[in-house]
Amino acid sequence: MSVATPPIGIPSVVPSAASPPVRRMTAAEFEFWPEQKGKELDDGVVVAVNVGTESSVIAGELYRRLANHVIDQRLGMAFPPETAFRCFPGHPNRARKPDVSFVAAQRMPSGGVPRGYMTIAPDLAV
Numbered sequence: 001m002s003v004a005t006p007p008i009g010i011p012s013v014v015p016s017a018a019s020p021p022v023r024r025m026t027a028a029e030f031e032f033w034p035e036q037k038g039k040e041l042d043d044g045v046v047v048a049v050n051v052g053t054e055s056s057v058i059a060g061e062l063y064r065r066l067a068n069h070v071i072d073q074r075l076g077m078a079f080p081p082e083t084a085f086r087c088f089p090g091h092p093n094r095a096r097k098p099d100v101s102f103v104a105a106q107r108m109p110s111g112g113v114p115r116g117y118m119t120i121a122p123d124l125a126v
Helices: 027-031 053-073
Strands: 039-042 045-048 076-079 101-104
Antiparallel strands (some): 039 045, 076 101
16 A cells, blocks of 8 residues: 655654554643654544654744744744644644744733643644
């Protein structure tokens, strides 16, 4: 069975005879799972995100530029890769990690940056 490789940064689950068993967990379990780096949670299914050096460099540069602008203009907060957002009504076991994201100051949680997931949708997600 031939399977096309998805574009960089697009999560993929490719079932095959050689694929490991599908890993399922709740968002609460995923939040503290030590192996979550480079993975997202899609309705309880752990999904590996295809990331390479080029996409990591691009994400880092986008984050640097966005964060500098956001800080200079006091607009809110920019978030780097691996920041998980759990903000999908009707999908409590979904956590996404955009390469770069931004939340406006007036929308930030009153207690500041949470220790766990961001539970509001970002104003910008790349």
